[in-house]
Amino acid sequence: MAMLEVKNLSISFGGLHAVDDFSVTIEKGELYGLIGPNGAGKTTVFNLLTGVYKPTEGKISLDGKDITGKNTIEINRAGIARTFQNIRLFKNMPVLDNVKTGFHNRYRYSTVSGILRLPRYRQVENTLNERAMEILKVFDLDKEAAILAGNLPYGKQRKLEIARALATEPRLLLLDEPAAGMNPNETGELMETIRFVRDHFDMTILLIEHDMRLVAGICEKLSVLNFGRLLAQGETAEVLSNPDVITAYLGE
Amino acid sequence: MSFLTYLKDGISLGSVYAIIALGYTMVYGIAKMLNFAHGDVIMVGAYTALMMITRAGLPALPAVLIAMATCTILGITIEMVAYRPLRKAGSPLAVLITAIGVSYLLQNIALLAFGADGKTFINVVSLPSLNLFDGQLVISGVTIVTVLANIVIMICLTLFVKKTKRGRAMQAVSEDRDAAQLMGVNVNGTISLTFAIGSALAAIAGVLLCSAYPVVTPYTGAMPGIKAFVAAVFGGIGSIPGAMIGGILLGVIEILGRAYISSQVADAIVFGVLIIVLLVRPTGLFGKNVQEKV
Numbered sequence: 001m002a003m004l005e006v007k008n009l010s011i012s013f014g015g016l017h018a019v020d021d022f023s024v025t026i027e028k029g030e031l032y033g034l035i036g037p038n039g040a041g042k043t044t045v046f047n048l049l050t051g052v053y054k055p056t057e058g059k060i061s062l063d064g065k066d067i068t069g070k071n072t073i074e075i076n077r078a079g080i081a082r083t084f085q086n087i088r089l090f091k092n093m094p095v096l097d098n099v100k101t102g103f104h105n106r107y108r109y110s111t112v113s114g115i116l117r118l119p120r121y122r123q124v125e126n127t128l129n130e131r132a133m134e135i136l137k138v139f140d141l142d143k144e145a146a147i148l149a150g151n152l153p154y155g156k157q158r159k160l161e162i163a164r165a166l167a168t169e170p171r172l173l174l175l176d177e178p179a180a181g182m183n184p185n186e187t188g189e190l191m192e193t194i195r196f197v198r199d200h201f202d203m204t205i206l207l208i209e210h211d212m213r214l215v216a217g218i219c220e221k222l223s224v225l226n227f228g229r230l231l232a233q234g235e236t237a238e239v240l241s242n243p244d245v246i247t248a249y250l251g252e
Numbered sequence: 253m254s255f256l257t258y259l260k261d262g263i264s265l266g267s268v269y270a271i272i273a274l275g276y277t278m279v280y281g282i283a284k285m286l287n288f289a290h291g292d293v294i295m296v297g298a299y300t301a302l303m304m305i306t307r308a309g310l311p312a313l314p315a316v317l318i319a320m321a322t323c324t325i326l327g328i329t330i331e332m333v334a335y336r337p338l339r340k341a342g343s344p345l346a347v348l349i350t351a352i353g354v355s356y357l358l359q360n361i362a363l364l365a366f367g368a369d370g371k372t373f374i375n376v377v378s379l380p381s382l383n384l385f386d387g388q389l390v391i392s393g394v395t396i397v398t399v400l401a402n403i404v405i406m407i408c409l410t411l412f413v414k415k416t417k418r419g420r421a422m423q424a425v426s427e428d429r430d431a432a433q434l435m436g437v438n439v440n441g442t443i444s445l446t447f448a449i450g451s452a453l454a455a456i457a458g459v460l461l462c463s464a465y466p467v468v469t470p471y472t473g474a475m476p477g478i479k480a481f482v483a484a485v486f487g488g489i490g491s492i493p494g495a496m497i498g499g500i501l502l503g504v505i506e507i508l509g510r511a512y513i514s515s516q517v518a519d520a521i522v523f524g525v526l527i528i529v530l531l532v533r534p535t536g537l538f539g540k541n542v543q544e545k546v
Binding site: 050073076077082089091092093100101102104105107109114124125128164167168 | 437
């Protein structure tokens with residue numbers, strides 16, 4: 001069964017069809033790219049998938065379960081996590097706490113035991129610390145656990161956003177322009193990280209990206225959006241040599 | 253010696269302001285709104301405790317706990333009925349005006365229920381006074397409890413916000429509501445919890461305030477509410493230690509102003525200090541000066 005199945009997804013804002021009749025199927029463990037010129041509706045697709053917007057039409061199912069029209073928290077619990085185009089970390093919180101916030105839905109203790117610091121509180125907080133450190137180690141951020149997220153260098157902030165999203169224990173990870181603003185070295189490192197996340201966490205990943213080196217380098221399949229409509233879809237090499245796609249990117 | 257007495261009175265009054273200011277500052281920090289009805293929750297807390305003691309004949313401690321529970325429910329209800337539907341409406345002004353409306357609503361309900369005459373409040377603190385310097389400096393039981401309560405609340409609240417899951421959720425919502433929601437944090441629930449904590453603290457503040465100044469009227473909460481707001485801004489709104497320091501400084505300034513300058517202009521001095529502080533440090537004593545990167 002497909003991890004993500006999107007059928008005929010549409011949303012209009014007034015008369016503008018931001019996304020029009022978009023369909024895609026992503027198999028478990030796939031690294032899938034969503035590309036297209038600026039304003040093509042890529043981030044809108046992410047917002048639809050995560051429940052920030054409600055689709056006007058269409059259906060979204062995650063691992064066979066219909067999640068269309070659910071709110072963001074329900075969708076996060078169902079197993080979709082994301083990062084943001086412009087980094088949106090909790091900058092005044094320590095790196096470790098950013099990841100622990102990601103665990104919010106996965107570990108529970110009552111507010112009362114938190115106030116009174118009962119054994120249950122200590123037990124859960126200890127587990128949280130361990131789990132969060134494990135994830136930070138994977139991203140080579142464990143040494144920076146105590147510093148404020150806002151003080152990390154840019155490339156590490158991007159990594160921390162992925163770490164935080166992984167802490168929500170998703171089945172599908174959405175990355176919105178993970179390489180934006182990175183230099184070629186950082187991008188290369190990021191490609192390794194994304195691949196590693198897919199293999200190590202057995203993750204299905206859908207990413208939006210403009211950096212063609214990254215897209216061609218790690219994505220197995222692609223969908224191309226243009227003016228909210230699907231322009232091409234399929235294997236990466238095939239899509240990138242499609243004349244329509246080249247025209248949309250480079251003009252006539 | 254009279255100076256020490258004034259100072260003590262100032263710290264005592266300031267501690268009450270600080271407890272109220274915590275409610276203001278937390279709600280502002282997390283829900284990004286000014287809850288001008290917060291002061292009137294104090295009044296409801298005071299009346300509830302008084303009724304429990306005089307009408308139901310309960311001892312002080314259960315009466316205070318019931319007052320806290322009542323205010324908690326009141327706070328959550330106000331947030332759900334009056335503020336939550338407007339949060340999506342977009343304009344922060346709508347919520348602000350509604351808060352002022354809720355404030356008048358609470359005052360007028362109290363007016364209807366208890367009348368305009370002040371009711372004598374019963375001191376809930378049975379602790380004996382502390383006599384220092386051969387009885388020249390008398391620290392009453394209420395003062396001791398007020399200051400201790402302030403310190404304990406401040407420590408607990410800081411630990412709660414910094415060290416627990418719900419506290420982290422509060423910080424996350426305060427920093428970026430949308431991102432927090434996408435990480436699975438229940439934003440509405442977190443805001444409700446903030447109102448619940450703030451309102452429970454308001455009940456404590458109400459009881460302590462009316463134990464020290466033993467009259468309660470429907471307008472009891474209005475002025476301390478405004479002053480606690482000043483204290484919160486003074487300390488840097490959104491900051492927990494700021495609210496505490498701001499509250500105590502404000503109480504001390506008010507009492508010293510009343511004693512050494514003029515009791516008639518004491519309030520003017522308090523607000524004058526606010527203006528000066530804001531001119532020098534627009535974000536308050538502990539506020540962060542955040543500049544948006546372009």
